[in-house]
Amino acid sequence: MDKKDISPMDKIRIALIGYGYWGPNLLRNALGQPRFDVRCVAERDAARRDKLAAAYPDIALESDGLTAIARDDVDAVIIASPADTHFMLAKAALEQGKHVLAEKPMTTTVADGEALAELAEARGCVLMTDHTFLFTPSVRMIKSLYDDGKLGRLSYVDSTRINLGLFNMEANVLWDLAVHDLAILDFILNEEPVHMTVSSHAHLTEESPDLVHLTTYYPSGTMAHFNLSWLSPVKLRRMVFGGDEQMLIWDDLNNDEKIKIYNSGIKLREESQRHVATAEYRIGDISVPRVPTGEALAGVAAHFAAVIDGREESIMDGRRAVRIIRILERAQALLDENRRQIAAAKQ
Ligand SMILES: NC(=O)c1ccc[n+]([C@@H]2O[C@H](COP(=O)([O-])OP(=O)(O)OC[C@H]3O[C@@H](n4cnc5c(N)ncnc54)[C@H](O)[C@@H]3O)[C@@H](O)[C@H]2O)c1
Numbered sequence: 001m002d003k004k005d006i007s008p009m010d011k012i013r014i015a016l017i018g019y020g021y022w023g024p025n026l027l028r029n030a031l032g033q034p035r036f037d038v039r040c041v042a043e044r045d046a047a048r049r050d051k052l053a054a055a056y057p058d059i060a061l062e063s064d065g066l067t068a069i070a071r072d073d074v075d076a077v078i079i080a081s082p083a084d085t086h087f088m089l090a091k092a093a094l095e096q097g098k099h100v101l102a103e104k105p106m107t108t109t110v111a112d113g114e115a116l117a118e119l120a121e122a123r124g125c126v127l128m129t130d131h132t133f134l135f136t137p138s139v140r141m142i143k144s145l146y147d148d149g150k151l152g153r154l155s156y157v158d159s160t161r162i163n164l165g166l167f168n169m170e171a172n173v174l175w176d177l178a179v180h181d182l183a184i185l186d187f188i189l190n191e192e193p194v195h196m197t198v199s200s201h202a203h204l205t206e207e208s209p210d211l212v213h214l215t216t217y218y219p220s221g222t223m224a225h226f227n228l229s230w231l232s233p234v235k236l237r238r239m240v241f242g243g244d245e246q247m248l249i250w251d252d253l254n255n256d257e258k259i260k261i262y263n264s265g266i267k268l269r270e271e272s273q274r275h276v277a278t279a280e281y282r283i284g285d286i287s288v289p290r291v292p293t294g295e296a297l298a299g300v301a302a303h304f305a306a307v308i309d310g311r312e313e314s315i316m317d318g319r320r321a322v323r324i325i326r327i328l329e330r331a332q333a334l335l336d337e338n339r340r341q342i343a344a345a346k347q
């Protein structure tokens with residue numbers, strides 16, 4: 001079936017698939033988006049459907065995502081079911097000429113992601129992934145500081161995304177959490193890593209590491225380190241950007257001082273001055289800009305509507321999503337190889 005053009009006078013009729021942990025946030029923001037008319041929610045679990053029926057009596061309910069996709073009164077689908085269902089559901093939607101916003105990660109393999117991106121292009125449909133953090137005001141501010149040269153060349157990015165849980169047997173901490181950091185860095189640097197190293201530990205099950213340290217190296221010289229854990233006693237969400245002009249710390253859990261910019265740096269002294277000290281330190285002012293507030297998912301919903309309308313170019317389309325999945329796939333292969341080597345060494 002071909003894509004149906006939606007007139008700007010008509011609302012974009014939406015089906016949401018999956019009403020578990022994250023689905024309710026997407027539903028709330030889809031309902032708040034003036035271009036959308038949420039027609040239907042599909043959810044396998046009967047108790048969750050009952051909860052939905054009580055809260056939103058005007059929204060039709062389906063028990064299966066494929067039935068929701070096939071409805072005549074649906075133009076676009078938002079997929080918030082587990083990652084291993086995204087490919088099957090997104091493929092069915094695109095084949096029926098319907099636009100897709102799939103939760104992260106868009107698919108669990110590069111091959112599936114590329115197939116979806118090709119299908120979307122062939123059908124003229126919008127395919128996007130919810131890389132939520134690209135609509136976080138702090139990330140927007142860091143991106144514009146970087147693009148304006150205020151940070152200079154980035155030597156390193158050091159990211160900490162740790163907390164206790166949510167342990168998930170279907171994913172591991174790499175696929176669950178690194179996807180956010182990698183999407184943020186892809187957005188800011190617009191580069192793909194040329195090399196990476198990775199190490200992990202699995203406290204509960206061998207197949208599902210709950211602690212991962214990933215280091216990626218970018219063509220422009222930036223090195224990024226990601227500390228990811230579901231097994232930390234405290235929750236930390238912090239990224240340090242080491243620029244040669246200024247350094248920046250983003251603490252996402254600090255509502256008063258989310259971003260701090262340090263006019264600090266270090267450079268080698270002239271050869272003739274090195275008898276005094278080898279390096280010269282610059283320890284300047286610290287500024288704390290006011291970061292606008294706003295829910296990132298509202299931005300994601302508005303962007304999905306604007307891309308369908310042709311008012312905006314997508315910043316998180318299928319091709320971009322594949323770039324992130326390619327990094328995850330390579331990192332996973334390295335983790336698997338490490339595990340084999342450690343098992344062999346123990347024998
Ligand atoms: N962007 C973010 O910050 C963010 C945060 C959390 C989760 N997520 C993503 O959202 C997705 C869902 O995660 P979750 O934690 O909400 O999972 P979940 O298991 O809590 O919920 C998924 C729901 O989908 C339903 N479901 C599964 N297959 C279905 C089908 N074929 N038809 C209808 N319903 C179906 C399940 O019954 C379940 O209620 C994952 O891809 C996850 O990575 C994104």
